[in-house]
Amino acid sequence: MNGIYNLCCASTWRGRRYLVSPLVDMMFAGGAAFVIVPLLFWMFPLDANGASGYMQVYIASVAFAFLAHIVNHPHFMASYYLMYDDFKNKIAMHRLERSHMAWRYLFAGVIVPVVLIGYLIYAFVAQDNDIFAWGVYVLFFTVGWHYCKQAFGVMLVLSALKGVYYGRLTRRILWINAMLVWFKTWLGGNLYVPNVVYQPMNYQGVSFNNLQIHITPMMMDVLNGFLWLYGGLSLLLVVYVAIKQRIRPSLCALLGYSSMYSLLLFSYYHPLWAYMTPFFHSGQYLLFVIAYKRGEHHHHIHHLHMPIEQSRDQMKRFVGVCFIMGLLSFKGIPGTMEWLTDSHALRAVGIMLPFIYAFDIFINVHHYFIDNVLWRKDNPKVGRYLFYKTTTPSS
Numbered sequence: 001m002n003g004i005y006n007l008c009c010a011s012t013w014r015g016r017r018y019l020v021s022p023l024v025d026m027m028f029a030g031g032a033a034f035v036i037v038p039l040l041f042w043m044f045p046l047d048a049n050g051a052s053g054y055m056q057v058y059i060a061s062v063a064f065a066f067l068a069h070i071v072n073h074p075h076f077m078a079s080y081y082l083m084y085d086d087f088k089n090k091i092a093m094h095r096l097e098r099s100h101m102a103w104r105y106l107f108a109g110v111i112v113p114v115v116l117i118g119y120l121i122y123a124f125v126a127q128d129n130d131i132f133a134w135g136v137y138v139l140f141f142t143v144g145w146h147y148c149k150q151a152f153g154v155m156l157v158l159s160a161l162k163g164v165y166y167g168r169l170t171r172r173i174l175w176i177n178a179m180l181v182w183f184k185t186w187l188g189g190n191l192y193v194p195n196v197v198y199q200p201m202n203y204q205g206v207s208f209n210n211l212q213i214h215i216t217p218m219m220m221d222v223l224n225g226f227l228w229l230y231g232g233l234s235l236l237l238v239v240y241v242a243i244k245q246r247i248r249p250s251l252c253a254l255l256g257y258s259s260m261y262s263l264l265l266f267s268y269y270h271p272l273w274a275y276m277t278p279f280f281h282s283g284q285y286l287l288f289v290i291a292y293k294r295g296e297h298h299h300h301i302h303h304l305h306m307p308i309e310q311s312r313d314q315m316k317r318f319v320g321v322c323f324i325m326g327l328l329s330f331k332g333i334p335g336t337m338e339w340l341t342d343s344h345a346l347r348a349v350g351i352m353l354p355f356i357y358a359f360d361i362f363i364n365v366h367h368y369f370i371d372n373v374l375w376r377k378d379n380p381k382v383g384r385y386l387f388y389k390t391t392t393p394s395s
Contacts, residue, residue, distance in 0.1 A: 017161045018252070019291035019386075028287035029154055030255035033262040033280045037273070044272055056272060064275040073326030075282035076363050078289045079370045080325075081318060083109055101379060108369040116366060120358045127352055133208035135361040141186060142368040147263055147281055148182040153375060154256030154284060161387070162250040170237060177234040178260055184227050185264040191215060204357035205347070231261075259284060288375065288386065293318060295388030334359040 018025045027035075044056045083105075090105045123131045152175055156166065166174070192212035200207040242249045263281055267274040297315055300306040334355035338344075343353040375382060 019158070019161065019287055020294075022252075025158065025252040025287065026255060028283045029158060029252045030151075030257075030259035030262060030280075030284065031252075032283065033259060033266075033276075034255075036276065036280075037262070037266060037270075040270055040272060040276070044270070060272040060275045064279065067276075067279040068330075069327060071286065072278045072282040073330050074319075074322040075285045075289070075326075076367050077322040077325040077329065078286065078318075079367055079374060081321060082289070082292070082374055083370045101373070101376075104373045104376075108366075108373045112369045113362070113366055116362050120362065124353070124358075127350075129207060129352065132206040132352065132354065132357065135357070135365075136203045136206060136208045137211070139203075139361055139364050140189065142365055144182045144186050144264065145179075146368045146371065147277075148178040148260040150281070150284065150371070151257050151260035151263075152178040154259070154288075155253045157288075157386075158253035158256055159250050162247070162253070164242070164245065164247055164249055164253070166241060170241060173237060174234055174257070177230055178257075180227050180230060181260045181264060184223060187213065187215070187223075188268070191220070204360055205343075205352070205354040206357050256284065292382070292385045295385035298388055299385060329359055329363060331356070 020028075044060065087105070087109060091102050091109070119135065123135065155174065156171065159166065190211035190213050192214045198209055198212070200209055202208075238249055238254070259280065263277045267277065293315060297311050300311045300314075301308055337355040338353065341353050341355075343355070346353055373379070377383070
């Protein structure tokens with residue numbers, strides 16, 4: 001029983017450190033995706049044309065909507081909480097341990113939201129669907145980039161936790177591989193295919209087409225071949241580093257790095273996988289949030305001598321705020337605004353008031369910039385809380 005408990009709950013197992021525990025790290029970092037994929041093919045088989053039936057799409061979309069409320073939406077709110085908590089001190093140059101971080105906080109926390117709000121106001125005033133559509137293009141551009149960059153970061157952090165370190169050149173090679181996966185996914189979703197009649201797609205009431213980028217099939221084949229070749233060489237590089245350092249690589253780290261393939265490329269083989277992608281990405285993100293908040297909890301108790309109950313109340317408030325604000329920000333507030341303005345009736349006479357779209361675009365794009373600040377190695381709070389090692393029994 002002790003072994004099972006340590007596997008599921010202990011932050012140290014067999015001499016190696018983990019963010020939460022071996023099992024939680026492994027599943028949240030990327031392992032869960034490889035468990036669910038075969039279940040998806042078994043439960044929702046594809047027809048001869050590689051498509052899913054209407055009922056399958058309906059079930060998957062309902063399941064995703066539920067998971068979004070439980071995991072995806074709160075993960076956005078967690079980033080806001082971590083970003084704006086004690087924000088005044090974060091942008092105070094003389095009080096920050098590294099003053100250049102203050103400029104990053106100022107840019108991501110003030111300038112970016114002002115620009116996004118300005119864009120959305122302009123789109124609402126202009127009442128031009130094409131202007132609204134550009135928000136969708138930016139969202140898809142930044143989301144794919146964010147997924148791949150997070151996978152790269154997860155690998156480095158979980159490797160360092162096990163004592164596996166990569167030099168600057170190795171990190172650059174692995175980063176380029178992540179960007180190649182992102183570029184291939186983004187390009188694949190915006191290709192022009194001859195003899196295909198394109199139908200406008202819909203995102204929260206805004207219609208848009210893909211960018212229809214012209215590229216020859218041969219060029220696409222070359223890109224695909226180079227992508228897989230470069231990915232294979234990157235894996236060999238990881239093996240080489242492990243042999244050179246005489247330390248086995250972290251399985252959790254490799255699963256985290258592989259998530260850029262599982263989350264983005266698996267949708268080419270099963271269309272319903274796209275519904276599940278945000279859930280797995282958010283779970284990966286919350287793994288780090290949980291570890292960060294747990295480290296903060298222990299820091300408050302052991303260094304600031306905060307009463308345990310007070311620290312626990314802060315943790316409960318954090319979880320509650322993330323869950324409630326996620327529900328309100330994505331559906332509650334914008335949905336109420338669309339209901340009060342009767343936006344569906346107004347759309348029939350050519351007036352667009354897509355409030356749900358506006359909240360979606362703002363939060364998703366802003367989240368990308370927030371993460372570029374929060375999870376940097378030169379962010380002093382990350383080093384302080386994320387890797388916090390307790391020397392006393394957990395409270």
